[in-house]
Amino acid sequence: MSVEKDMKRKANPVFQDAVKDAAAPGDSVKVITPKEQVEGILMPSPHKDIVMIKLNTGYNLGFEKKDVKEIQLVEREVLKQKTSLLMSKDEKLPTIVVLHTGGTIASKVDYTTGAVTAKFTAEDLLEKFPKIGKITNVHTELISNLMSEDIRFSDYQTIARAVKKYALEGVSGKKVKGIIIGHGTDTLSYTAAALSFMFERINLPVILVGSQRSPDRGSTDAALNLTCAAKFIAETDFVGVAVCMHHSSNDDDCAILPATKVRKMHTSRRDSFKAINSTAIALVKPVGIEYLWKDYPKGTTGKGLGSKEAVILRDKFEEKVGWLKVHPNMDPELFRFFTSHYRAIMIEGTGLGHAPTNLGEKNLQNYAYLQSFLAKGGIVAITSQCLFGRVHPSVYTNLRRLSEIGSIYCEDMLPETAYIKLSWLLGNYSPEEAKKMMVQNLRGEISEQSAYTDDFLKE
Secondary structure: OOHHHHHHHHHOOHHHHHHOOOOOOOOEEEEEOOOOEEEEEEEOOOOOOEEEEEOOOOOEEEEEHHHOOEEEEEEOOOOOOOOOOOOOOOOOOOEEEEEEOOOHHHEEEEOOOOEEEEOOOHHHHHHHOOHHHHHOEEEEEEOOOOOHHHOOHHHHHHHHHHHHHHHHHOEOOEOOOEEEEEOOOOOHHHHHHHHHHHEEEOOOEEEEEOOOOOOOOOOOOHHHHHHHHHHHHHHOOEOEEEEEEEOOOOOOOEEEEEOOOEEEOOOOOOOOEEEOOOOOOEEEEOOEEEEOOOOOOEOOOOOOOOOOOOOEEOOOOOOOEEEEEOOOOOOHHHHHHHHHHOOEEEEEEEOOOEOOOOOOHHHHHHHHHHHHHHHOOOEEEEEEOOOOOOOOOOOOHHHHHHHHOOOEEOOOOOHHHHHHHHHHHHHHOOHHHHHHHHOOOOOOOOOOOOOOOOOOOOO
16 A cells, blocks of 8 residues: 555545545445445545545535445556656647636546645646647646636736737747637636736737536536637637637537627536627637637737737736625615725616616615715726616616716626726726726627627527
């Protein structure tokens, strides 16, 4: 028995009783009960009377010890020593960079704790998904190892500066065809919007990729998402920031989604990312790429490797921007707090952009706080929690009252995008410039008109 295996057993004494020291967490086992025989990977259990295994599907299954007749060892966990990845050097293949930031796409099960943690480096991902190396020459860099809920504006800057470095300098003097950013799904759309606004000009495709299910699960979406992103970069003339995720729950194809119009719409489905008030830019299929946008942004000549005009990055953000979500029975203290602590407020209103600022003493207090805040130079931007459709300042009297005191109605912008845009604008421009630019379509965040479809939930 190895020292490491022995340490695992001592750290998990439950298993000494359950399997009589025949197996340790991480080993493949067969659990035999009077009714069935089930194979899986032995997992730590939080309860001494429960035996846990992870099935090939990625799901966990528990058995009461009293019902387990025997646990047979099938195969011990192979503890591989990490080796450096041999990068493809086929001169006929384009070169891409994979920037790793963490998230589920970089996660695997720690069998000593049973938890899913971010442990893969970018090299680990490519070692697990070798098809990417057959499509492109790959260079990797570990930017961070964060779950996406922990990302801050400073992390956007770190990612953007790495993108700029490779876009301008390439790899060992060789031009880079594009960049993949591995990212956690929960706030992936925020980062996509941030990078889209930060890069006033970019000379290559920057594709954010995540996965809803970790790479060590049989149902993972990481392999297809990463492979499709690499294929898209290798074959496209698209430039700019976009997102590549599953188009359906099947492993058929992936959608290339617009960075400022994409949203995670489900907690766990593999096709949870959807274009809102827009459509996918393209679908990446086994046989090629199907473009759904006729006028997608394309590369231009004379702006290539080493050109100072190839990339323009504005990477500052204003921290003092608040996000206020409208709901019934709002206390005026919320409006007092927001208007006294922030330079700008993004209000996620109801319907066409409503906020509780009309009839009733407390609602009128809310209105008074906003009116005073705007009169002193504050900025109020209004979106809708409906997501689909657009806000409008003129349909109802209460909307006009908010507009008349200076609130900015953000057309069909997503709340996440509006929050990021407002923070970015105030970080790089004066308040007056920010107010004007908030309603200008800078990176595809505002649609010229809202199209009516019979089923707006489907592309």
